[in-house]
Amino acid sequence: MKQTNPMLLIDFYKAVHAEMLPKGITKSVSYFTPRMSRVKRWNEVVMFGLQGFIKEYLVDYFNEYFFFEHRNKAIGTYKTVMDAALGEGAYGLQKIEDLYDLGYLPIEIKALPEGTLVPMHVPMFSIENTHKDFAWLPQALESLISAEMWHPMIAATVGHTYRQIVNKFYEMTCDDNTVKARALGAFDFRGEECLQSAVKAGAGWCLSFLNTATVPTIPYLERNYNCDCTKEPVAFGSPSTEHSVACSNYAIDGDEETLIKRLLTEIYPNTSFSAVLDSYDYWNVVENILPKLKNEIMNHNGCFLVRGDSGDCVDVVTRTVFKLWEEFGGTTNSKGYKVLDPHIKAIYGDSITVQRCEQIYDILEKNGFAASNVALGVGSFSFQCIEEDGVLKPFTRDTFSSCIKATYCEIDGKPYPIFKNPKDGGFKKSQRGLCHVYTGSDGKLTFKDGYTSENLPMNNLLETVFRDGKLVKEQSLQEIRRVLNEGEF
CATH class of the missing domain: 3.20.140.10 (nicotinate phosphoribosyltransferase)
Structure with missing residues (x-):
């Protein structure tokens, strides 16, 4: 407008x-x-x-x-x-x-x-x-x-809701110095109603978390909320592949091994990054290709985040943690929970509702794993809708019946x-x-x-x-x- x-x-x-x-x-x-x-x-x-x-x-x-x-x-x-x-x-x-x-x-x-x-x-x-x-x-x-x-306001409330879930499980299963503000990221830009909605949703999210994929959220916050991304943590993004990257490389090599190895040793030897690995056969990559690249992963000066992007997100991300533990191991933290080797971690950036976030953390806790073994991404669904009792409730102004009503006036000097x-x-x-x-x-x-x-x-x-x-x-x-x-x- x-x-x-x-x-x-x-x-x-x-x-x-x-x-x-x-x-x-x-x-x-x-x-x-x-x-x-x-x-x-x-x-x-x-x-x-x-x-x-x-x-x-x-x-x-x-x-x-x-x-x-x-x-x-x-x-x-x-x-x-x-x-x-x-x-x-x-x-x-x-x-x-x-x-x-x-x-x-x-x-x-x-x-x-x-x-x-x-x-x-x-x-x-x-x-x-x-x-x-x-x-x-x-x-x-x-x-x-x-x-x-x-x-x-709703976006900020959504972010706060996820932060409460993170606070609960991180305080239960993670060392006290684990950064809660990096636990989840917002991946909602492309699914918001428009650019303005995406930017403001990102700003609301950043009251509770640092990770977002919505770049223009940073200049919006700098303009309007007295912050400077060069001097303080406003919001963070992260290098990540997408399916076009995986599929175009696969077209040449016939598998993901070459691409993952190049990412680890040539493109990001000193940088943490995530790679989406379900373009064809996710579990083949996790169970067969990653073990072949164990030396490259363990010698990488950063964290390699293993990302699934299809299937049952609760099952995929938790089972990934268990598989990675078997292959790469890790340590036990001060609260008695297993923490993956810092060179590798599981990430899931699709379909993470508040209920599924709670389920993922709960399954990890019950199996003796810290919540910090996974990074989760919240998409546009969670910024525009919530499921309760099997019913989808889309967010609108009427979610909180937010309104402006006149309640007082003065006429001819009288209240x-x-x-x-x-x-x-x-x-x-x-x-x-x-x-x-x-x-x-x-x-x-x-x-x-x-x-x-x-x-x-x-x-x-x-x-x-x-x-x-x-x-x-x-x-x-x-x-x-x-x-x-x-x-x-």
Whole structure:
């Protein structure tokens, strides 16, 4: 959508609501809230993506394609589209002209820190106007904010879910210095809805793990989350073959032996790498070819990751570990679990759901092997869907029923708590008035509503991050990782 006038990044009905609001309205406050979870495994969602959205849209995008645009073009483009689609007289143009003349977004956003685990029903951030003439603006931005915010939050929650699984099994079976953040990698780029989705999913994943195949995630995080890949671990990739490499070499030699030997001794003699080995007969490679290359593998200055890519992933990756142990051996760690020789390891990068991840680690543990003997890759399925009780549940905005609802306004100087409470609406009931978010006696986030600007408690955990066109409070990637992972990444 680059180069589209940002005032057009709306549902059509947003173009007419300013004229419908009560006369004399000078203030409107709305809250972004996860209202319910449709996933049994989740009762909290990771707060993430707001800072990136603010920088890319509320600052850069609005400036470049609206406020810094020539007035005739900025106003004319909006008018042309609305005249054609809604009809002249069906909407008001003056509000757009007034906003352009003001020269900035008269908006304040107050938010929880990114990386916070937020329970259902607790507001994650608020949005309100700072200028009395633009009470229509907070809800006018709803469509854009909702469209941009739900996916990075779910991606971050997906990553956190896998990290919890890793934490459990690594703490049980691995030495304490084993790096948990390198246990899994994201292989989802090609299966995401679009480039933007892939980048933001990768960013959410990188709150919990370092490994990703999505290269543009790094510049996105550097632009928006105060990090530098040359000075700190932002994200890591790894050299790996693909089937085109294996098949083209096989066409010449009739087996994988020559390619594997060349990778070990000529191409990557001092670098760890993975090789996909199931183009034809995976178990022939594992059981017959790898033993022939044992000297090359053991003399390789790095780790050779043996990758299957078809069949039952749970069986393939665990059985690979057992086969590699028989041939290459290893050591027993401080917790009594077997660890493969550091020159070789098993990897599986396809079909690793949260359930299969748990199954793999559980099988390894029950057979006396550390979880670190395998590297696992999470594909696009796990970023877009989860299976529960035999039912596939695709992720959408409604996974957490994330919404922005107006709950407070001021009209002719008087405060009015407003709310919705559908008779048959259930979870669609909104907050009422201003909200105070705080930590309850059980250590969990909670809130109370019903306040006005005159009696809202001062120690609100929703703190100003954006005001009048400027980001006023920033978090770094490192800080967000610490928040989510309780200080340990």
